[in-house]
Amino acid sequence: MNAKMLEIKEASFEKHGEQASEKKALKASSERLTERKLSFQTVSLEEVNRLYTQADVARLDVDLDLSFPGQFPYTRGIHATGYRGKLWTMRQFAGFGTPEQTNARFKYLLREGQTGLSVAYDLPALMGYDADSPLSEGEVGKCGVAVSSLADMEALFEGIPLEDVTVSQTINAPASVFLAMYLIVAEKQGADWKKISGTLQNDILKEYIAQKEWIYPIRSAMKLVVDTFEFCTKHVPRYNPVSVSGYHIREAGATALQELAFTLRDGIEYVEWGVRAGLDIERFVPRISFFFNAHNDFFEEIAKYRAARRIWARVMRDHFGAKNERTMQLRFHTQTAGVSLTVQQPINNIVRVAIQALAGVLGGTQSLHTDAYDEALALPTDKAALIALRTQQIIAEETGVANTVDPLGGSYFIEALTQKMEDGARAYFDRIDAMGGMVEAVEKGFPQREIQESAYQYQKALERGDQTIVGVNKYAMEDQPQEVPILIIDESVRSHQIERLEQTKARRDSGAVLKALDGLRKVAERGKNTMPMTMEAVRAYATLGEICSALRDVYGVYEEPAI
């Protein structure tokens, strides 16, 4: 180690308040302690120290900040027994081609021990277009399952009892329509709405921030979200009408801290809108769930989940005055980072996914999706999807990590990182509050710009070689053939879907459809809850495209500001 490096190290000791004995030990053996690089950074480009000691957790109050699992502020988990009581739900996100094809995949996954379902819809569905729209050309069934009306939804859940299986639906801008379709399918199966559990993603804020599958202007879209809160609180009390999602924010390039901060601030925004609509926080907030990413930097991710629980509990109690502990408990789903998967040497992705999934589990996730190794190439094949599920089963049943609650609690490193996450998130909250709230911040393009900047800085770090991706910028192999078979969705899916759409339209009572769509426009204009009329339209087999276009007539469409 040269003199300059040693100097830098000493300065950093001062900065991090290292203990004198530590410093002395390093000095004495500086010859042997030469380090590989000048600075060590997480995948979020955050500096980490060589060693964490008691000095790094000097502010930590064990009773107030950690407490016990199942106790406020839930840093160590929301259940006293952790996974000893109930394992996390193994919920693999799946959907491709026709509803029949996806139905077969669902049944396959359930047969192989999966414990919950999660539906991926295709891009036309996410944008509120039917399969026969010219805009849907080339996209039907490609990124998820194609659904244009209740008839498709009936085929999708054929033979799957919705009272027993919890289903998560990844749908946002047209989420209220999908909630209606889901509830009507359940009703036709004879299920009791009061017993139905499941989750609607319905997180429109992160669409404007990151994933960008929007339809209506932001404030009208927020109103639709509040409509579903109100409806579910009354009629489907065990259903989660929103899954506040950091996943897409992270995939768009955010750091772990930005993912945490923007997601929780989005959650706070939904609570504020619900309160303003006259809803009781003790009734609707317990049904708000969260969804986080599990990226490569193991400890940073674990700290993120722990900080998320602590911040949410404190905000709910101290800011919103929550009394009920379920209102303060943050429950979340985790998905491993799709963005971290590589096309090069794709089998390596199995290893990445296993480590990311382990971080989610050590962070106390309630449910987990493990990506399939071929997802940087296409939607997963049956074989790839099965290995992903088996990865979870190995973690759950072979490694022993599910035997002890929050096994990393009390680690100097983990606690220091958790504290840093909490401090950083609160600093972001202050900036967003100063703008007037999250809706205003999004309108100003603030989170969007922050994420873009991080994405670019990460790309530069990668190209400098400061960050490594095995098989891509290090240990790359020339002329490697694509080693794995992939799932191809052919164009016949669209004609199949258009055919069913035409049959549906021919069979239905078109007078009833027109009446329901008219009624929907009217309630939307008057600012009334849109759910009952949406249900009526869906019941009459009005298509997704027709319902969304009725709402477009009233609300208009969102135009992204230049950012």
Add this chain to the structure above:
Amino acid sequence: MPLLPNGKYFRECEMNRGMIRVLVAKPGLDGHDRGAKVIARALRDAGMEVIYTGLRQTPEMIAAAALQEDVDAVGVSILSGAHNTLCPRIVSLLREQGMNDCLVVLGGIVPQEDIPKLKEQGVAEIFLPGTSTQEIVRFLRENVRPRE
């Protein structure tokens, strides 16, 4: 032109024939624009002039923007699997309006078996995940036709 040391040679070259102008385009319904935006910024940092179309542009809108902005290249970003439908249409619309030298490059999730056909249909290069931005900069510098 005198042969100058590395970087300088390129800059001189570009100065002589003007900056490379690139349209970064995002067709289809997909909203994942991380890649498009990172590339747009990297090309700008490399001294090119970049116009970004924004999301959900039809091939017709992209071709019209390319003509209006008089670009040397169109960089198309597609992650949804709709490339076989969208890319050939963009190429043929550009050619129809006489932009014969306008380079079309594609970045995104594209299966290997689709690549030969896309190239046959006039896509100059396909950049898969993991490509460095420098590689794309180099490709454009080497392949954009110098203007008269």
